Amino acid sequence: DEAKRTGQSALIFTPVLRERQRERREMEFDLRQAVRNGELVLHYQPLVDAGRCAVSGFEALMRWEHPTRGFLSPSVFIPLAEEIGIIEEMGAWTLQTACREAASWSSDLSVSVNMSPIQFGSATLLQDLDRALAESGLDPKRLQIEVTESVLMHEGDRTIGMLRAMRERGLTLSMDDFGTGYSSLGYISRFPFDKIKIDQSFVRDLRRPENIAIVRSIISLSRALNMNVLAEGIETREQMDILINEGCTDMQGYFFAKPRPATDIAGVVAEIDARWSADLSMPSARA
Numbered sequence: 001d002e003a004k005r006t007g008q009s010a011l012i013f014t015p016v017l018r019e020r021q022r023e024r025r026e027m028e029f030d031l032r033q034a035v036r037n038g039e040l041v042l043h044y045q046p047l048v049d050a051g052r053c054a055v056s057g058f059e060a061l062m063r064w065e066h067p068t069r070g071f072l073s074p075s076v077f078i079p080l081a082e083e084i085g086i087i088e089e090m091g092a093w094t095l096q097t098a099c100r101e102a103a104s105w106s107s108d109l110s111v112s113v114n115m116s117p118i119q120f121g122s123a124t125l126l127q128d129l130d131r132a133l134a135e136s137g138l139d140p141k142r143l144q145i146e147v148t149e150s151v152l153m154h155e156g157d158r159t160i161g162m163l164r165a166m167r168e169r170g171l172t173l174s175m176d177d178f179g180t181g182y183s184s185l186g187y188i189s190r191f192p193f194d195k196i197k198i199d200q201s202f203v204r205d206l207r208r209p210e211n212i213a214i215v216r217s218i219i220s221l222s223r224a225l226n227m228n229v230l231a232e233g234i235e236t237r238e239q240m241d242i243l244i245n246e247g248c249t250d251m252q253g254y255f256f257a258k259p260r261p262a263t264d265i266a267g268v269v270a271e272i273d274a275r276w277s278a279d280l281s282m283p284s285a286r287a
């Protein structure tokens, strides 16, 4: 019967759960050492300006090179870092590293850094930011900050204040993964964003009429609010063509390049330039 079945499965799963708990504690322990041990690195993925047909900058995406488990994905360790209270320290490291690395790139390239909503609750966020800028000498205009909609739901006024302070420093603000959160469309007009990034879940299947409808409404919203609009997760030529036709101003995805180590920056720019000029039918002609 039911009680017996449940009892049995509890017996079966207890060792599995215990093993998972042990693994998790080990991961927590390792993650606390990761910054100190220099196991974190930033990889960079290009953002492409559809009008100029050129790379406009790179998004910094964190990787953890675990001593025994290899490269781990931020979708696994960022939530863990948030939970165990080390995201502020990691965020400060990311700002420092991204600004320092970007300072050596061609001066027309920007660098985008993702920020967790939890960082907006940090008393030292603006200090961390100013320190990263001062130490690297990076022009603040070249630094973009990416936040998701969920940031708007935490302590609204404080967040607005922080976003304004960033804007005053000359930074560019992007709303990441737009369309996946729960904020109302009107909400975004209250915040000083420069760019909306359409979440890749809508880009993945543009043959679904509801996805095209969502993409269109985000594009018209961004126009009305005078913001740029970037499509994330572009993997095919067909997706790129559709999205440029619909009016996206910027693009990002494996079709252009996957995230790569900092040493590949110049190579990625050259590769994408070469692809645009080799294919004259690319939308450059239309722009």
Ligand code: C2E
Binding pocket: 045, 060, 061, 062, 073, 074, 075, 078, 094, 114, 115, 116, 146, 176, 177, 200, 232, 233, 234, 235, 252, 253, 254, 255, 259
């Ligand atoms: P995100 O900011 O939305 O970054 C885009 C994610 O989509 C990246 O995953 C990127 O590798 C992936 N991506 C890009 N183009 C394509 C594509 O064409 N197809 C597919 N399937 N995926 C694509 P990644 O690097 O695993 O990062 C996942 C998330 O982790 C990021 O989402 C961001 O929210 C978070 N994250 C990454 N680095 C940092 C960081 O330094 N700080 C914070 N707070 N969060 C970070």
Ligand code: MG
Binding pocket: 059, 114, 146, 176
């Ligand atoms: Mg992002």
Ligand code: MG
Binding pocket: 176, 177, 197, 199, 200, 232
């Ligand atoms: Mg995104």
Ligand code: MG
Binding pocket: 177
């Ligand atoms: Mg995301």
